[in-house]
Amino acid sequence: MAKATGQSTRQKLAEKVDQLHNGQLMRSIFRPGSMFRRGYADSPRNRAYVVMNSLLYHLHPVKVKRHGIKLSYTLCLGGLSFFLFILLTITGIYLMFFYRPSVGEVYTDMQNLHTTVSFGLLMRNLHRWGAHLMVISVFLHMARVFYTGAYKPPREFNWIVGVILLLLTLLLAFTGYLLPWDQLAVWAVTVGTEMMKNSPVIGDQVQFALLGGPVIGPETLLRWYTLHVLFLPFIIVIFISIHFWRVRKDGGVSGPL
């Protein structure tokens, strides 16, 4: 008897799920061909729809050259750079909840991240190691593109966008380096900005504008924080969009060697 009731409950539940799946709500959320729709079948048309009828279509075409998905050709480096950027955005936002960019509080906040904030240390570690890894992967991506000759026509302009992205990545890494406000951060940035002072004619002005004063101080912290969390990410997202768009407009991943 009990078994029979269990069976019917399960059946009822299945029916409910079925109704929900076929209902207006689900069908309005998932466009035709979505693999989350009821009765998704693996057919050539649905394979095309999965990309075509979703936001993915802004990123990927329906089909790519078979050669283009070979791991040994791209090593996934461009995609991984982008993924690391997303990872850094997420962990960075988490860190922003607990970080005040003013000289009085910043170091306490850093210590709290290490000791009291839930997952604070893990998030900080992810952010820092992810950042180093992103610099490496962007560098390697550039090397891969060079060695495969992928900067040649019609992709010259996208190479330029890529170099801009490399520079922006370095700037993001460098501005983030100051934010812990410990001895390591402050003196590394001192060494880095001393180099810029040697620019001809405008050297002192460049350094003054970057530091917000003749030497690193409270203004520098706020300035670099704003650059790091708002200005540079904003700029890099624009260039990433152009970069991805041009990859497709220039014919996808460059041809076989």
Added chain:
Amino acid sequence: MATPDEVFEQVLAEETAKGSSPAVAQARAKAARVRAQRGSKNPSVPDKSTAPAPARNPDAGGSAAAPAAQAESKPAAQAQSKPAAAATQAKPAAAAKPAAAAKPAAKPASGAPAKRAVGNGSGAVPERVQRLLAVVKPEAIQKVERQPMDRVNVWPHLMAAEMVALLVVLATVTIFSIAVDAPLRELSNFNQTPNPSKAPWYFLGLQELLRYFHPQVAGVTIPTVIIIALFAAPYIDRNPSTSPDTRKFAIVLFSFFMLTFAVLTIIGMFFRGPGFNFVFPWEGGIFFEL
């Protein structure tokens, strides 16, 4: 008032008389029939068709817009002469492609009078606003065939690979982050310079160069030259080949610079101790933090 089928026959006859290819004539006749059908179903639609055709097509783009403007636009003027030639020669199947190519531009010249005639005949042809669905390059119609290429669906082939790569990297970074903590030294103190003071690792190559060159050369000139050279690389390297065998010089040059910078960076990371003097890491220890 002509029935849709009569309109069809009429336009087909007109087009055939003009020398349009059978396919084009059929298509135009069918379009006219559809227009006539719609017109007869909606008698309430006011008849604007007596107005001159070009003025009624503001959205139709340069091709079908205005015969007056046509003389100014070069491609349209060229195309205009094509159907005339086709008409005199009355080529059968072989003429299909050029005629099709010339069609958009030639529309106002040949198609518009016919349309107007139809419009006058039926009396109730609704005017339609044309949508821009696609822009087709002139040569695209001739070159319909594409090089055969082995292509795969992004879903699932590429996206599955991407997901695997993403998870592998996420797992690696997470495990590394659990195992190794990011450094946090004591609070910054502007009166106490650590010895040695090192830049972040990606600038250590430049800091290393400072040991060998004047600061203006190492800190400004060399980075500027590198950046400009990177920007200009596709325009300097005119060799169209992508095969490693035929671009040895470019590969050797690039590898030389990459290796030089890697070596400089590694020296800066591990072989520089107090005072940024040379030490062996296995003797003096490592003076480096990420």
